[in-house]
Amino acid sequence: MEKDIKKQLEMINMGTEDILVRDELEDIIEGSIKDEDPLKVKLGLDPTAPDIHLGHTVVLNKLRTFQDLGHKAILIIGDYTARIGDPSGRSALRPKLSPDTIDRNAETYMKQAFKILDPDRTELVRNSRWLQPLNFEDILGLTSRFTVARMLERDDFKKRFKGNVPIAIMEFLYPIMQAYDSVAIEADIELGGTDQRFNLLMGRELQKDMGQRPQIAITMPILVGTDGREKMSKSLGNYIGVDESPSETFGKIMSIPDQAMLDYFRLLTRLDSVEIENIGSDMERGSLNPSLAKRRLAGIIIGYLHSAGEAEEAEKEFDRVFKAGEAPDDIEESVIDSSKYKDGRIWAARILTDSGLAASNGEARRLIKQGAVRIDSRKIDDDSLELEIKDLHGKIIQKGKRHFRRIIVE
DSSP, rough: OOOOOHHHHHHTTOOSEEEEHHHHHHHHHHHHHHHTTOOOEEEEOOOSSSOOBBBTHHHHHHHHHHHTTTTTTEEETTTTTGOOOOOOOOOOOOOOOHHHHHHHHHHHHHHHHHTTSOGGGEEEEEHHHHHHHHHHHHHHHHHHHSSSHHTSSSHHHHHHHHHTTTOOOHHHHHHHHHHHHHHHHOSSEEEEGGGHHHHHHHHHHHHHTTOOOOOEEEEEEEOOTSSSSBBBOOOTTOOOBSOEEEHHHHHHHHHOOOHHHHHHHHOOOOOOOHHHHHHHHHHHHSOOHHHHHHHHHHHHHHHHOOOOOHHHHHEEEEEEEESSSOOOOOEEEEEOOGGGOOOOOEEEHHHOOOTTTTTSSSHHHHHTTOEEEEEEEEEOTTTTTEEEEGGGGTTTTEETEEEEEEEEEO
């Protein structure tokens, strides 16, 4: 365990949004060092989707920091809480997931989380272990400790109540269940995003009410997406998936705005604050080109998610595609069934939609008009263009700078 309390506090503080309560945090770390007793640091993940992106890894990176400091990381897979779904930031009740779907998602979550965490130093547990055995009397006892007024202090519940939007009583149970997770494992610290503040404080209250030392709640900022404006989200298309290829990840990181880069260093890497400040000051003075800093950032993140060797290959691939103007080595194939086209011709926009490079014909036509589409390096700018299918076999269609498909005619 790291024996320097100042070093521990510096590492824990870096990149955090809020720590509730800071004075208590210093006290329990001091006691942990003195007694050589690692703190129990809790992070809960609800497997409500099959995969995660870098935005989700912000709290995972902070949990990894606690591991590196010598504390005990407890990763709770919310297989039981996922049956309700976290109402944080939601304007309506989440759709109900089947137990099979939750289990499949949980397997993916664990695999992806261990790209960040050290599996040998992580206690992995499902909260169904203690939530499922609760009987109705137990649940009544838990709900009696909180009031409806307390629940309506939560911002999303308050907005829905004022807007006359239905709130299921079941949704009130979610923060109580998450709070009970903290009681069940006797958590010293719980991590979460800024949208988890209410839930984390509920855990603190319930622990205190049930005779335990209340946990410290640490919230982490929401990571902006590759557009540098909105939070990272699959629905907005500004995300970097944890399971994306190294070359795709490298290209996306190189595309983030310069002003977002330091936050990515703070929230997604394990560099110390001094080194990150030096990167920022070097860029301000002009002694460090932002593109070089982004290359370093991409290499670090890909190294965490894959390996240092794959990070190097991704950088070489990036240079081949963007500097030399070559197509990447590994291009996904897109098959055209020629029997569907009796006249032997195909609309250029249709190639984009069929290959997955555009979500609709309208989007495909806009891309073509913008000059963002090439076939074998030839720019296509006529959105009504039709091409001979037999001439397309083996050719490469390109959207923008990073997206390619090799056309196969059958």
